[in-house]
Amino acid sequence: MQLEDIGTVGVVGAGTMGNGIAQVAATAGYDVVMRDVEQQFVSAGFDAIDRSLDRLVRKEELTQAEADRARGRIEGTTDLADLRDAHLVVEAVTEDMGVKQSVFGDLDDTCGPETVLATNTSTLSITTIASVTDRPDRVVGLHFMNPVPVMKGVEVVEGEKTSEETLALGRAFAQAVGKETWDADDKPGFVVNRILMPWINEGVRAYDEGIAGKADIDRGMTLGTNVPMGPLELADHIGLDVVLDASETLHEELGDRYQPAYLLKRKVAAGDLGKKTGAGFYEYER
Incomplete structure (x- = not known):
């Protein structure tokens, strides 16, 4: 399949990532079908899209x-x-291997044999996700960054059996919706989270150990390294539960250097997940 063959894009999951992917695909001119398991989630996804489009206007x-x-x-x-x-379907459900495999098994049964299936996973194995399908050559990782309408990057991840044609299509689609891409092999965390998660966790440890206040940690990293957000503010924007899930996956796969910070686990246990709940390391208006 070539880029010009794509007319309809499916998105599975209407949450933060899914509605963002649906928005950028529609803005680029594609017809989009956005699916979630309950109508309330679909409606919430449309509300988020409306707010995002209003901001852009x-x-x-x-x-x-x-x-x-x-x-x-x-x-x-x-x-x-x-x-x-749909000619291309992008999965953006919860970062859980069992859930993703269930979705891909159902998509494999539902979609036409030429349909390319992409996963937005940030840490999980493309090869393992693809293994439940009869089309592992047409399964690719397309890891969009959050928030999707704003962030310019997409990580294109090659599974063990992903074909060169599928990789080329993944790159071309990401570029068609206004993104720039880089390639990654199917190893835990790929490029971004392999490096980002320990950076965030070390920022949390520095705060927990009293090295500096949270604002000074973030200010030091933004001014000292020219990043737009420090580790604590960024964790709040990503979602502390998402950071913890990614860190736990990397810890399981790669060992103790990826062990999640204690304070991160405590925040998640308390239900303070960052900007989406109104409180994380900082407080936010909802």
Whole structure:
């Protein structure tokens, strides 16, 4: 399959990543079917898309007409069968191997034999996810960054049996929706989270050990390394539960150097997950 063969894009999962992927695909001119397991999640996904498009219009990055056309290209559903005619499907469900394999098994049964299946996983094995399908050559990792409409990068991950044609299509699609790409092999954490998770965890440890206050840790890293956010603020924006899940996966695969910080685990246990809950290392208006 070539890029020009893609007319309809399926997105499985209407959460933060899924609705962002649906938005950028629709803005680029693709028809999109966004599916989640319950209508309330689909509706919440559309609410997030509407807010994001409104922000882009206010910032004059889109006209109102362009935003309306993008919104009109997205269809919501709770029925996986509605993805049967999609040419490319991007999965963006919870970062759990069992859940992802279940989704890919169902997609393999539902979609046409030429459909390319992509996963937005940030740490899990593409090869293992693809193993439940009869098309492992047409399974690829497309790891979009959060927030999807803002971040310019997409990590393209090659599974053991991913074909060169599928990799090329993944790169071309990401570029068609306005992103820049880099390639990664199917090893735990790929490029971004392999390096990012220990950086965040070390920032949490530095705060927990009293090396500096949280604002000074973040200020030191932004001014000292020219990154836009320090580790604690970034963790809040990603979601502390997401950071913990990724860190635990890397810890299991790669050993003690990836052990999650104690304070990170305590925050998650308390339900303070960052910006999405109104409190993490900092407090936020909801």
